[in-house]
Amino acid sequence: MNEEPKIKSSKSTPDADPAPVVLEAAGVRKTYRLGRVPVRVLEDASIEVRRGEWVAILGASGSGKSTLLHLLGGLDRPDRGTVRDAIRHEGRDVSRFNNTELNHYRNRSVGFVFQFYHLLPELSVLENAMLPCLVPNRWIAATLPLLAALVGGGVGAAIGFFAGEGVLPDADVATDPKMAVIAAVFGVLGAALGVVLLQIGQVIGERIRLQSGPEAAASKATLEEFGLGHRLRHKPSQLSGGERQRTAIARALASEPGILLADEPTGNLDAATGRDILDLLKKRHDAGLTIVMVTHDPNVADYADRVVRLEDGRAVEATA
Numbered sequence: 001m002n003e004e005p006k007i008k009s010s011k012s013t014p015d016a017d018p019a020p021v022v023l024e025a026a027g028v029r030k031t032y033r034l035g036r037v038p039v040r041v042l043e044d045a046s047i048e049v050r051r052g053e054w055v056a057i058l059g060a061s062g063s064g065k066s067t068l069l070h071l072l073g074g075l076d077r078p079d080r081g082t083v084r085d086a087i088r089h090e091g092r093d094v095s096r097f098n099n100t101e102l103n104h105y106r107n108r109s110v111g112f113v114f115q116f117y118h119l120l121p122e123l124s125v126l127e128n129a130m131l132p133c134l135v136p137n138r139w140i141a142a143t144l145p146l147l148a149a150l151v152g153g154g155v156g157a158a159i160g161f162f163a164g165e166g167v168l169p170d171a172d173v174a175t176d177p178k179m180a181v182i183a184a185v186f187g188v189l190g191a192a193l194g195v196v197l198l199q200i201g202q203v204i205g206e207r208i209r210l211q212s213g214p215e216a217a218a219s220k221a222t223l224e225e226f227g228l229g230h231r232l233r234h235k236p237s238q239l240s241g242g243e244r245q246r247t248a249i250a251r252a253l254a255s256e257p258g259i260l261l262a263d264e265p266t267g268n269l270d271a272a273t274g275r276d277i278l279d280l281l282k283k284r285h286d287a288g289l290t291i292v293m294v295t296h297d298p299n300v301a302d303y304a305d306r307v308v309r310l311e312d313g314r315a316v317e318a319t320a
């Protein structure tokens with residue numbers, strides 16, 4: 001039970017020639033409820049992330065590091081304060097996005113890496129790595145079956161009409177109920193066939209995309225760069241911890257996000273494997289990737305350009 005504010009304020013290091021801010025949390029507050037007891041984890045916490053920076057968020061267990069990173073990644077909303085994506089959404093407040101905008105933000109603007117990988121066990125390494133690119137547009141996903149049913153139904157009804165004329169040459173097409181019944185039956189069959197054909201087409205399209213689409217080529221290249229070229233068809237359960245995390249990082253980078261957010265990416269790995277992961281991130285950072293990484297390990301934080309501390313559960317401060 002803890003009703004004390006755990007994080008009071010934050011500030012970032014002034015920079016002589018600062019790169020533009022790409023992501024910013026300003027005055028965020030987050031309170032959880034444990035039964036009837038409110039637990040305030042963040043109180044007026046602020047952080048600015050500039051393009052090309054590697055920022056480490058360092059703090060003791062329970063100090064709110066994951067909470068802050070989840071707010072930055074749009075995985076949760078603050079009670080108060082703003083989170084602004086200055087790179088792809090013109091500085092708009094992420095916490096006010098609707099679900100479609102949030103999905104886009106989570107899949108395109110930021111890449112998220114979790115301590116425990118969070119890979120989908122039934123998908124292969126390549127499919128997992130491509131996941132952000134495969135998320136369908138909800139509007140299209142909902143509208144396409146309706147369109148297929150309408151087109152199929154219309155074509156079916158027209159065929160039924162002509163078939164009816166063949167079977168009942170003497171019928172009055174405008175008034176004979178038998179004509180209407182035949183057209184309706186063909187219409188329903190046409191609608192059902194339209195939906196079935198759409199689904200078959202989508203499955204085939206998805207397979208082609210997974211095998212040879214541009215997203216597959218990009219994900220394969222990343223996985224090969226990460227030393228996983230020989231593991232593309234394996235399932236996560238067949239991989240080591242380090243290989244799983246490299247797959248998860250490839251997934252986070254699949255949609256070429258502006259920023260990588262990593263929550264203790266080496267926290268579940270032995271020291272040598274953890275260093276491999278950090279070296280891999282460093283290579284990407286040297287090539288321009290902006291990184292925000294949560295850790296409780298000062299040695300891991302050493303990789304960062306700047307450290308923001310959540311200290312004693314009370315203050316966030318930055319050190320050069």
Ligand SMILES: Nc1ncnc2c1ncn2[C@@H]1O[C@H](COP(=O)(O)OP(=O)(O)OP(=O)(O)O)[C@@H](O)[C@H]1O
Nearest residue numbers: 032033034041060061062063064065066067068296
């Ligand atoms: N969904 C939740 N419901 C209630 N309390 C929560 C919830 N998520 C986090 N907390 C509490 O908020 C506090 C901060 O949690 P958070 O996970 O952000 O800490 P952390 O700094 O990432 O810790 P660790 O280093 O152990 O991962 C903790 O006291 C935790 O118990």
Ligand SMILES: [Mg+2]
Nearest residue numbers: 065066067263
């Ligand atoms: Mg945490």
